[in-house]
Amino acid sequence: MNDELSAVPETQTSEQVAALEQELEVDGVLVGIVMGSESDMPAMEKAAAELNRRGIANEIRVMSAHRNPDTVAEYAKTAQARGLKVLIAGAGLAAALPGAVAAHTELPVIGVPLTSKTSVAGGLDALLAIAQMPPGVPVACVGVDNARNAAVLAARIIGA
Numbered sequence: 001m002n003d004e005l006s007a008v009p010e011t012q013t014s015e016q017v018a019a020l021e022q023e024l025e026v027d028g029v030l031v032g033i034v035m036g037s038e039s040d041m042p043a044m045e046k047a048a049a050e051l052n053r054r055g056i057a058n059e060i061r062v063m064s065a066h067r068n069p070d071t072v073a074e075y076a077k078t079a080q081a082r083g084l085k086v087l088i089a090g091a092g093l094a095a096a097l098p099g100a101v102a103a104h105t106e107l108p109v110i111g112v113p114l115t116s117k118t119s120v121a122g123g124l125d126a127l128l129a130i131a132q133m134p135p136g137v138p139v140a141c142v143g144v145d146n147a148r149n150a151a152v153l154a155a156r157i158i159g160a
Contacts, residue, residue, distance in 0.1 A: 047112070097111075
């Protein structure tokens with residue numbers, strides 16, 4: 001095994017995260033909103049609108065757990081060091097994005113199941129994919145297409 005790889009810790013201690021935060025530019029954003037496709041934007045903008053109404057800084061990114069897995073992993077791994085406190089991930093169909101994000105961060109992740117023209121039973125496929133995460137990879141789940149509730153929950157988590 002490569003010594004460099006074996007020296008890289010699986011998780012970061014709070015001291016390591018604090019040191020990394022000082023090295024990185026932290027811009028005051030507290031909530032990250034991610035979605036798998038541009039077509040998810042109309043539903044997920046409702047989360048941003050609610051956070052903005054509450055004065056909570058947020059950022060929106062489009063990244064697919066299937067098409068851009070390395071981007072998703074990097075975003076989730078660096079989120080805490082960049083000052084984020086909660087991540088909201090919207091996804092439809094197989095709805096892998098919330099779980100993929102949760103697999104790479106210790107931050108709370110809120111999943112938003114989204115409907116699409118090919119959804120099963122009005123988004124039940126995405127709802128079950130998000131709600132039925134394996135042990136050790138928790139994802140909170142709000143109602144189908146209810147990104148606003150995800151923002152309300154995020155605000156409660158950060159105490160704003």
